[in-house]
Amino acid sequence: MDVLRPPLIRIGGRVYRKNLIQEQAFPREEEEDFYAGPGDCADEPCDAFVVEETERGFQCRVEVPSPLYKYIIGKKGETKKRLETETRTSISIPKPGVEGEIVITGQHRSGVISARTRIDVLLDSFRKKQPFTHFLSFALNHPAVQEKFLQFKEEVLEKCSKDHGVSSSLFQNPAKLHLTLGTLVLLNEQEIQKACDLLQRCKEDFVDQITGGQPLTVEVAGVEYMNDDPAMTDVLYAKVHMKDGSDRLQIVADQLVERFVASGLMLKEWDRVKLHATVMNTLFRKDPTEERNSTMTGKSSFKERESFNGQNILKLFENFHFGEVQLDSVLLSQRFSSDTSGYYTTSGQL
Secondary structure, three states: OOOOOOOEEEEOOEEEEOOOOOOOOOOOHHHOOOOOOOOOOOOOOHHHOOOEEEOOEEEEEEEEOHHHHHHHHOHHHHHHHHHHHHHOEEEEOOOOOOOEEEEEEEOOHHHHHHHHHHHHHHHHHHHOOOOOOEEEEEEOOOHHHHHHHHHHHHHHHHHHOOOOOOOHHHEOOHHHOEEEEEEEOOOOHHHHHHHHHHHHHHHHHHHHHHHOOOOEEEEEEEEEEOOOOHHHEOEEEEEEEEOOOOOHHHHHHHHHHHHHHHHOOOOOOOOOOOOEEEEEEHHHHHOOOOOOOOOOOHHHHHOOOOOEOOHHHHHHOOOOEEEEEEEOOOEEEEOOOOOOOOOOOEEEEO
8 A cells, every 4th residue: 555645544533544564474374373381371361251160171162154273273183282292181163164062072171271261262363353354334225315315426527627637447336335334254144143143233222212213314415535635545435424413323323333343353443433435436447346335445445546536526516416215224234245126236235
């Protein structure tokens, strides 16, 4: 990424530039023998997870999505062997691709707890490196909004096509216009179901109370840019706000993210959810199949990208009105997917 345009971080209402650190790349990262040694973490308290006493000693079971097995096994099985040797335990892992539980057994309770703790450290580290698979969204692809978006696209190309970097490949797919609340890494059906169940609890716990059980009417109007130089724009978005001027949408969005972060299903990225819908993104230019999913694009956000000059677009379309939408559901949307309407496939909804 261009060092002159570092990523921006918003903290406490202020915007900071994040200076990038050059790191060595490892092309076969998934085969690294990443190991949490004895000094990397202290043993968990005994009540942090269930350790059962058996006839031969002690046992602990841990649910792990099958894509993460390889990180516990390690290159040529070295990580698993080292874990077993240093904690004096035996670790049973299901076959690749088969969902199940990893079972840790040993003669000493402390050894089983130590092995479990180190496995948790491994899983936490590598889960954070996985590209996101799902995201919470509000669909903004109402037919009238899609029509206005296509009008916006046509007028931008008519009036601003000579501006540096502006082309038709930058625009969002109108059928996938949406507002992203947050992204998730869900690696099996059990985790997807856990997210769906949490959505329903959120509805019962606070969403219905905030909304009064009624849809939220929002306006999609005006455009803004993400970075700090409109002449070198990477993301242009439409602003989303409640028609009645209240902050109910912001409250719902923030509390949903807070609940999902607390559950461990989502990582906290911002102090508040940014209520926006991406309409132009330079990532789309590089890869037409790139997930057109707001600015939260996982590892792809670090790809080299060619910015465009958005100064005239911002001036001419500052108050462009895309339309109104009745928001009546929060969707657990699947990345890289489409349903019959052209929107993302829904794994669950509130």
